[in-house]
Amino acid sequence: MARATGKSEAVYERLKGDIESLRLRPGAKLSEVQLGEELGASRTPVREAIRRLAREGLVDFVPGEIARVAPISLGGVRALYEFRMLLEPRAAASVATVGSTDERVLVPFRELLARLEEFDETFRTLDTTAQTGSYQRFYEVSEGFDQAVVAACRNPYLARTIADLRSQTVRLRHLSHTGPRRMLTSLEEHRAMLKAIIQGDAEAAEAAGRHHLAQTLQALIDSLVGQDFAVGADVRVDLAQ
Incomplete structure (x- = not known):
């Protein structure tokens, strides 16, 4: 469990940094599978990181539960x-x-x-x-x-x-x-x-x-x-x- 928590934290920090720096542009789709492959993580820590970012308002979900970087308007x-x-x-x-x-x-x-x-x-x-x-x-x-x-x-x-x-x-x-x-x-x-x-x-x-x-x-x-x-x-x- 501790290992998963640590991995989730690492994925969270990476995604948050990419969103804040605009490397991940507003509106970009966030695929758990693709992100997991890029970050060397399973879907569970990626999903946990995305949900945490959603609580902070940096990610939202479109119909069908597809995560994306929250748009800027x-x-x-x-x-x-x-x-x-x-x-x-x-x-x-x-x-x-x-x-x-x-x-x-x-x-x-x-x-x-x-x-x-x-x-x-x-x-x-x-x-x-x-x-x-x-x-x-x-x-x-x-x-x-x-x-x-x-x-x-x-x-x-x-x-x-x-x-x-x-x-x-x-x-x-x-x-x-x-x-x-x-x-x-x-x-x-x-x-x-x-x-x-x-x-x-x-x-x-x-x-x-x-x-x-x-x-x-x-x-x-x-x-x-x-x-x-x-x-x-x-x-x-x-x-x-």
């Missing part, structure tokens, strides 16, 4: 980011408040700001090709910020809800940073959020968080309009608005 992205804008700025504000009286809370945010400044200094010296290749370093800082907010948030329900949304948002990250200009803008947005939290300015932290999410949503909409995997009836409705 403009309407779905807007709904997700509207929900995030209700939660994450509030969490950032609460962390800033806590940090103003407990310096220990601010340690990871100071470290992240230092990493961000180092990345910024290096990024601006690179040519366009090298800049694109360095995005992963920024993603690590961005992911670190999100995790630090969740860890420092004293409201367990708020923290858990934000954490549960991570699987949905990570794969959109590659679509929201469409070039060096957006990368630099996002960098400035993260700098503003980090500084507000470090300074204990709850109002500024909330405003900076909301601004960042709004700008990211617009970048995603612009990107999805030009992609061929934005599917669903809501696309036409959204494009008309």
